[in-house]
Amino acid sequence: MTHRRPNILFVQTDQQRGDWHGANPMVPVRTPSLDALRERGLLFTNAICPSPLCAPSRACLASGREYDRCGVPSNSVDWPSGTVNYHRLLRD
Known part of the structure; x- marks a missing residue:
């Protein structure tokens, strides 16, 4: 199949x-x-929105993690390299 x-x-x-x-x-x-x-x-x-800030909220959604564990505490912090997220999982 x-x-x-x-x-x-x-x-x-x-x-x-x-x-x-x-x-x-x-x-x-x-x-x-x-x-x-x-x-x-x-x-x-x-x-619900896990964060009032854009980047952390998107990181939470993409990673499936809560705000304090998503690795993006503010809009000025880049996504930690190698972080597993659904974007990469769908691509692969």
Whole structure:
């Protein structure tokens, strides 16, 4: 049996509230491209952010680690080399 690689598009925006998209009738925004993706995929409606800072929050998500163990305590710190993350796992 031949194993196909998964076809995954993970959209992670910056400076956007989670409820501000076209699928929410309570907000006055239009997001036709995001709406088209949502109709063919998944929309997470209940989520938390592990850090108020961008880089640590993204590092937590990519590594599966909590903020104090993700290796990126602020936006000015680079990702530690060799850190296992889902981006590399999906690529490989």
